[in-house]
Amino acid sequence: MRDYAIMIIQPAAAMVLAPMLLGVINWVKANFAGRRGQPLLQPYYDLWKLLHKSAVYSSTTSWIFKAMPIVCLSAILLVTFIIPLGFGKTILSFNGDLILAAYLLGLIRFFIVIGALDTGSSFEGMGASREVQFSALAEPAFFIAMAAMARQTSSISFSNIFSAITPQMWATNSATLLLVTAAIVIVLLAENSRIPVDDPNTHLELTMIHEVMILDNSGPDFAFLLYSAALKLWIFAAILVGFILPMNVMPWQISIPVSIAAIFVVSILIGIVESCMARLRLVRVPHLLFTAVALAILALIFTFRN
Amino acid sequence: MWTDIIMVLLILTNMVVLGTSRLRACIRVVAVQGVALGILPLLHSFEWQLLIFAVLSIILKGIVFPVMLSRTLRQLNVWQEESPYVGYGLSLLMGPFALAFSSWISLRLPLPYTIHSTMLIPVALFTLIVGLFIIVSRKKALTQVLGYLVMENGIYAFGMAIAYHQPMLIELGVLLDVFVGVFVMGIAIFHISRQFDHINTDQLSALRN
Numbered sequence: 001m002r003d004y005a006i007m008i009i010q011p012a013a014a015m016v017l018a019p020m021l022l023g024v025i026n027w028v029k030a031n032f033a034g035r036r037g038q039p040l041l042q043p044y045y046d047l048w049k050l051l052h053k054s055a056v057y058s059s060t061t062s063w064i065f066k067a068m069p070i071v072c073l074s075a076i077l078l079v080t081f082i083i084p085l086g087f088g089k090t091i092l093s094f095n096g097d098l099i100l101a102a103y104l105l106g107l108i109r110f111f112i113v114i115g116a117l118d119t120g121s122s123f124e125g126m127g128a129s130r131e132v133q134f135s136a137l138a139e140p141a142f143f144i145a146m147a148a149m150a151r152q153t154s155s156i157s158f159s160n161i162f163s164a165i166t167p168q169m170w171a172t173n174s175a176t177l178l179l180v181t182a183a184i185v186i187v188l189l190a191e192n193s194r195i196p197v198d199d200p201n202t203h204l205e206l207t208m209i210h211e212v213m214i215l216d217n218s219g220p221d222f223a224f225l226l227y228s229a230a231l232k233l234w235i236f237a238a239i240l241v242g243f244i245l246p247m248n249v250m251p252w253q254i255s256i257p258v259s260i261a262a263i264f265v266v267s268i269l270i271g272i273v274e275s276c277m278a279r280l281r282l283v284r285v286p287h288l289l290f291t292a293v294a295l296a297i298l299a300l301i302f303t304f305r306n
Numbered sequence: 307m308w309t310d311i312i313m314v315l316l317i318l319t320n321m322v323v324l325g326t327s328r329l330r331a332c333i334r335v336v337a338v339q340g341v342a343l344g345i346l347p348l349l350h351s352f353e354w355q356l357l358i359f360a361v362l363s364i365i366l367k368g369i370v371f372p373v374m375l376s377r378t379l380r381q382l383n384v385w386q387e388e389s390p391y392v393g394y395g396l397s398l399l400m401g402p403f404a405l406a407f408s409s410w411i412s413l414r415l416p417l418p419y420t421i422h423s424t425m426l427i428p429v430a431l432f433t434l435i436v437g438l439f440i441i442v443s444r445k446k447a448l449t450q451v452l453g454y455l456v457m458e459n460g461i462y463a464f465g466m467a468i469a470y471h472q473p474m475l476i477e478l479g480v481l482l483d484v485f486v487g488v489f490v491m492g493i494a495i496f497h498i499s500r501q502f503d504h505i506n507t508d509q510l511s512a513l514r515n
Contacts, residue, residue: 171307175314287325290395294321297402301409305424 006088006252013260014080018234019043019227021267028271043230047223055219060120068115069217069224075104075111076228076235083238084159086255087247093159098146101158101235102139105191108228109135116213127212130282134197134209137289138190144296145183149243151303152176162242167249179299181244186292188236188270190285192229195274197285237266308349312342313425316463317405320436323456324397327387329448333375336455339433340367343459346466363462371455378448392443400439408432417467426467434460 023040030037039045057066081092082101113131116124150156152173153164170177190197193210200211214225241262247255280288319339323332344364347356379385392400408431415427437457441450 175310178314287395287398290398291321291325294325294398294402298317298321298405301402301405305409305428 002252003089006256007091009256010085010088010090011077011080013085013256014083014231014234014238015077017260018230019047021233021237021264022230024264024267025271025274028268029275032272032275043226047227050218050223050226051220053219055217055221058119058216061118061216064111065115065118065216066221068111068118069221069228071111072108072228073224075108076231079104079235080231082158083235084162084242085238086242086259087163087250087252088255089159093157095155095157097157098150098161102143102146105232105235106135106139108232112213112225115217119216121216124213124215127209130209131213134190134285134289137286137293138187141183141289141292141296142187142191144293144300145180145187148176148180148296148299148303151300158239158242163248165243165246165248167246170246173302176299176302177243179295179302181240183292183296183299184236184240184243186288186295188233188240188266189273190289190292191236192233194270195277196280196288199279233267234263237263240266309346310425312346312349313429315339315342316429316433316459320433320456321398321401323440323452324401324436325394327390327394329379329385329387329446329452330376332449332452333372333379336452336459337368337372339456339459340364340371343462343466344368346463367455367459375448375451382448387444387446387449390444390449392439397439397443401436404435404439405429405432408435426463430460430463430467432460433457433463436460 020040020043022043023038026042027037027040078092079101081090082097082104084090084093109131113128116128149161152169153161155161155164165177189195193200193208198209198211210229214222217225238259241259245259245262247259250258316339319335319342322335326332326335341364344360344367348360390397405428409428412427412431417427434457437453437455437460440453440456444450444453
């Protein structure tokens with residue numbers, strides 16, 4: 001009974017609260033700038049509005065463009081069923097779900113990229129090429145960081161890794177955990193097109209990556225993409241929180257609210273980073289991602305020393 | 307545990323030196339590295355002799371070297387390493403491979419003594435390799451001097467690994483420190499600054515002519 005309750009609460013919390021993360025980030029940024037800002041629930045209003053509009057399709061697009069938002073949404077929902085919140089198993093937990101989650105995220109990226117190319121717009125093609133270039137560097141960092149954690153905890157599923165993290169591990173192997181945290185933070189910012197890599201607020205700017213690829217989507221399709229972007233942010237924040245917080249010292253009734261709170265703390269930190277930093281020059285972004293790869297490899301080497 | 311934290315600090319400072327182009331930041335980071343290494347021998351055993359050497363090396367590496375290097379920086383008006391032979395991205399990726407290589411080497415290195423931390427020898431070798439790499443891959447003479455200091459830090463760390471059993475080695479290490487310091491500061495920087503003023507080039511190969 002308890003296990004089923006956890007299994008239902010985990011994805012439900014992600015699905016309901018994910019757009020709120022974007023609202024919190026906007027709220028933090030507005031506060032830093034001294035503005036009143038949009039209401040916290042604005043992302044929900046946007047989604048609601050978009051769902052009631054009808055989609056417009058250009059005559060040059062094919063079925064790929066129409067399938068893209070659906071594939072993205074369903075794949076990201078699958079990933080939310082894999083990543084646990086706090087302590088305990090999820091519906092889709094199995095040994096090796098690390099790999100499935102990473103490749104589902106890769107599938108989403110692939111579909112967004114071919115959807116963007118399908119429009120035939122050179123502008124979107126440019127965004128697609130940037131996305132591919134940066135994710136080719138962010139993905140190894142993500143994989144190696146996960147490999148380091150898997151080696152550290154001797155388990156290959158998210159739920160086992162999350163529950164294997166204990167305060168003693170922080171005392172004895174703080175090096176690995178710190179390096180992995182740093183690498184995952186950089187990957188989180190890069191994968192969710194946050195500020196040092198991409199500016200989510202710029203529209204029609206030549207420097208943007210993610211926003212440019214979904215320029216042609218409208219109506220419910222665009223709502224699906226916005227919602228999957230919010231879920232993706234939630235998932236990365238949940239992975240980060242799971243790698244940091246020792247969850248198995250507390251009972252599950254506490255661990256789930258604590259990790260939800262921690263995910264919102266992560267979004268506040270993202271808001272602070274966005275308010276304090278400028279976007280990196282495009283040629284400097286690979287440098288940042290190389291740093292993430294190097295940190296992840298160092299973490300992996302540390303786990304081999306133990 | 308504290309030894310391990312200092313080792314992590316050493317590795318991260320090495321990565322920073324590999325990845326930044328700003329010379330002032332590099333100088334500061336190398337100073338931090340020197341201070342961290344200076345504290346290292348005091349963690350295991352406390353003797354007056356050790357304390358004197360630790361204080362000496364901290365003053366030298368944490369205060370004297372950075373101040374002198376920063377002054378040269380101001381005199382030369384050179385703030386950045388513009389175009390190294392090996393780019394910063396590649397240098398950063400080189401770091402983990404160097405660490406892996408030194409871990410592998412240190413496993414096959416027969417040591418006469420047991421060592422406090424298994425990380426000490428690989429990290430010392432890693433620091434040495436990074437120092438050498440900086441010397442080889444950068445163009446500005448000042449960065450090469452920094453590489454020299456990093457390499458020397460590696461030698462010092464290596465000495466620390468067995469210093470517990472052989473106090474003489476510490477003394478020799480510190481003596482070597484002082485010698486290297488005087489040599490580097492006195493001769494190299496002087497020549498470099500003179501050459502920079504006269505020839506006005508930022509490539510070391512031009513110094514030969």
